[in-house]
Amino acid sequence: MKPAFRRTAPLVAGLFLLGVSASVHAADLRVTFTHVSPAGSVGTSPLWVGFHNSSFDLFDAGSSASLGVERISEDGNSAPLTTLFAATTLSGIQGTLPGPPAFPEAVRSLDFTGLDLAGENRYLSYASMVVLSNDFFIGNDDAREHDLSVLLSNGGTLSFFVGGNGEVWDAGTEVNDFANSLANGAFGIGGGQSTANQGVNEHGFVRLVDSDPYASFLSAHLVPAGYDFAPLQFTSLQAIGRIDIQLLAPVPEPETYAMLLGGLALIGAVSRRRLQGRAA
Numbered sequence: 001m002k003p004a005f006r007r008t009a010p011l012v013a014g015l016f017l018l019g020v021s022a023s024v025h026a027a028d029l030r031v032t033f034t035h036v037s038p039a040g041s042v043g044t045s046p047l048w049v050g051f052h053n054s055s056f057d058l059f060d061a062g063s064s065a066s067l068g069v070e071r072i073s074e075d076g077n078s079a080p081l082t083t084l085f086a087a088t089t090l091s092g093i094q095g096t097l098p099g100p101p102a103f104p105e106a107v108r109s110l111d112f113t114g115l116d117l118a119g120e121n122r123y124l125s126y127a128s129m130v131v132l133s134n135d136f137f138i139g140n141d142d143a144r145e146h147d148l149s150v151l152l153s154n155g156g157t158l159s160f161f162v163g164g165n166g167e168v169w170d171a172g173t174e175v176n177d178f179a180n181s182l183a184n185g186a187f188g189i190g191g192g193q194s195t196a197n198q199g200v201n202e203h204g205f206v207r208l209v210d211s212d213p214y215a216s217f218l219s220a221h222l223v224p225a226g227y228d229f230a231p232l233q234f235t236s237l238q239a240i241g242r243i244d245i246q247l248l249a250p251v252p253e254p255e256t257y258a259m260l261l262g263g264l265a266l267i268g269a270v271s272r273r274r275l276q277g278r279a280a
């Protein structure tokens, strides 16, 4: 081995090992939403999910909803929320699960790549409209509620239920009224929204739906006589859906950290030798 190469080989090897270690932090994962409520129950619009560093707060209970939350809650439209997330979350990653609105037993999924689960994409926020409604939605108020860094040490899966009792919000943006609610036809109720952002502005605050969801709705004459609301009572359910997060790419193994330390040690040894060489 030539002397010059003998000097640089450990440095190259060290940098290579550092590169291997750094690359495995970019994780790929699959998000799956499974509708778990019983037949005849409420539906949900395509689920929006965003991965951020805790800086993105979807909403605050007791405060006005953003335009992004208003549009997904009233129309099931995630586009304004997507714009808001992109504008306020520099290294965020987001997407909306494809497919039509989900009703009981539906399964929807979407893959994401290149997530930094230890930092920039550590926390998950989600949002979806709940129908039948004017502006009901599911979503997390606490930006840090779903910490995905656990995937790096728990084998790579995380599951949680969403949307049952105490888990559905009224965005406070549209008056609850069967004349303008969405998906009436799917439930045999008359009237209903015919264009986006229809209905009367509520000028209210985001609040939990914690009793009969439909007791306060106006235009009750649009509901057939003797209508059975029981299947739509999501406040009697444990959950509307389940979100499963599954790592698709390899996670950093203990050996990888050993390689990282080995790489650092090699670089350190080369640096020391060079310093000693200069001093001599």
Ligand SMILES: [Ca+2]
Residues within 6 Å of the ligand: 057, 058, 059, 060, 061, 140, 141, 142, 143
């Ligand atoms: Ca909040």
Ligand SMILES: [Ca+2]
Residues within 6 Å of the ligand: 134, 135, 170, 171, 172, 173, 174, 175, 176, 202
């Ligand atoms: Ca409302």
Ligand SMILES: [Ca+2]
Residues within 6 Å of the ligand: 070, 074, 173, 174, 197, 198, 201
């Ligand atoms: Ca509105």
